[in-house]
Amino acid sequence: MASSRAGSRAGGPRRLVGAVVAATAVAALGACSLVGADDGGDAGDDGADDGAASGDGGGTVVLVTHDSFALPDELVAAFEEETGYTLETRAPGDGGALVNQLILTKDAPLGDAVYGIDTTFATRAIAEGVLEPYQAADAVADYAVDDTGSLTAVDMGDVCINVDHEWFAERGIAEPATLEDLTDPAYRDLLVVTNPATSSPGLAFLLATVGAFGEDGWLDYWTALRDNGLKVASGWSDAYYVDFSGPSSEGDRPLVLSYASSPPYEVPEGATDAPTGALLDTCFRQVEYAGVLAGAANPEGARAVVDWLLSPEVQAAIPENMYMYPVTDVELPASWAQFAPLATEPFHVEPDAISANRDAWIEQWTDAVVG
Known part of the structure; x- marks a missing residue:
């Protein structure tokens, strides 16, 4: 749908508010996060420690995102129920700001997993060492950035x-x-x-x-x-x-x-x-990626989040919530097939x-x- 929200990268159509976009969706887009504290403060410190201590599910896992991350509450609830983790999101800004903040804080990571690093900044994030090598089992090889296995493609536009x-x-x-x-x-x-x-x-x-x-x-x-x-x-x-x-x-x-x-x-x-x-x-073509942050307090939870973002349920929800195309083969909304063909x-x-x-x-x- 990548950081253009109010001077960012990928905000693009994720913030469109045409006649067919529900007010609730718009509110979600502007809110930067669906669960937990997303103001970059200390709200997740205790949770991150809990997640690190658990090691096998349970506790908090912190997802650092750009400021247009939005998925339905029911999907987040299902992830939490199935894994035992509590998902907290933090959004330091658009896609460019996201990568800059990850680099500046790599010795004390802002969270455990990251979503929203895009094609234009992926190599920089890898070169700066902010990621731990991990790819979801179903990662789409066509969108691999390099051979380090540090990023999993989630959506594209x-x-x-x-x-x-x-x-x-x-x-x-x-x-x-x-x-x-x-x-x-x-x-x-x-x-x-x-x-x-x-x-x-x-x-x-x-x-x-x-x-x-x-x-x-x-x-x-x-x-x-x-x-x-x-x-x-x-x-x-x-x-x-x-x-x-x-x-x-x-x-x-x-x-x-x-x-x-x-x-x-x-x-x-x-x-x-x-x-x-x-x-x-x-x-x-702009691809957005997810990965595990190097030095994450809860790396097991981070890997679970990356896997979840590539699940059929999340992939199917991406078009109408984040206004990007899924990278896996899921059905698109009828209006996309008619009015939003890819190049x-x-x-x-x-x-x-x-x-x-x-x-x-x-x-x-x-x-x-x-x-």
Whole structure:
């Protein structure tokens, strides 16, 4: 659905509040956590000790997440009943902030397990030694970051430019389809994206342009976007709700950086057509991972959490609660099959290249695009 919630990475469509999103779901998304204390305070200290002492179920297991983790209460209750653990979550921020905090606290870990490390930061987390090697037995090999076995893929989504179909139809203007189209003067002042330094969807889109134009051409592409009236927002919420012209939004720009899973949440109940859509030739695939934190007080509980996140029940709940695609073969909501197809050929950058160049690319982008 990755950290764009209020200037983060993966918030993307996880925070969409269209006509079909229930108020309870929105409340869960904004709350950062479903169970336990999630304010980064000391509420879990005793529980973590209890979990470490138990060793065989029971006590507290602390899951550190980005701030859009949300699963139904009944799934959490079932996990607790089946394992004997009490699940507590802590959310230090978006996906980028999450990894930064894990690195800063690796000598005194914030919890036992982590969920929400995404493609753009996975290699950094591994290199910094914040993870203990562990993968769920059913981990999907196609999404492995490397051969250390430190992360298990849980969900994924395509970061893509979204288009307001109604805006273009009303004006009789053909919609863009490709990255190259976005630099056409016909689309001047129509696009808003998020800053890759403050938003993981923004970073994912930067990587899409690296994958599309190569290391020698991506910066020229961004210069062309800038010269064509590109607007840059700090986070997904501002871009989508303030600048975008879609039904849930208040702005006047009909092209916005979001996710392929955004359009279903703009469809009025009973409607057969989506007012927005994703441009599937502009996408970068973002995978979110879970793992066991090195030095965890309750490593057994952490492994149980990682396994649980890949269970059929959790995987089936991901689309309508965290607005990402499950990585296992579970049935998608009908609206997703109709309105949220994945890109057939998303742009790709090798994890090692991301790790080696991420900071330099962001610095170069900043100098060229926002100064």
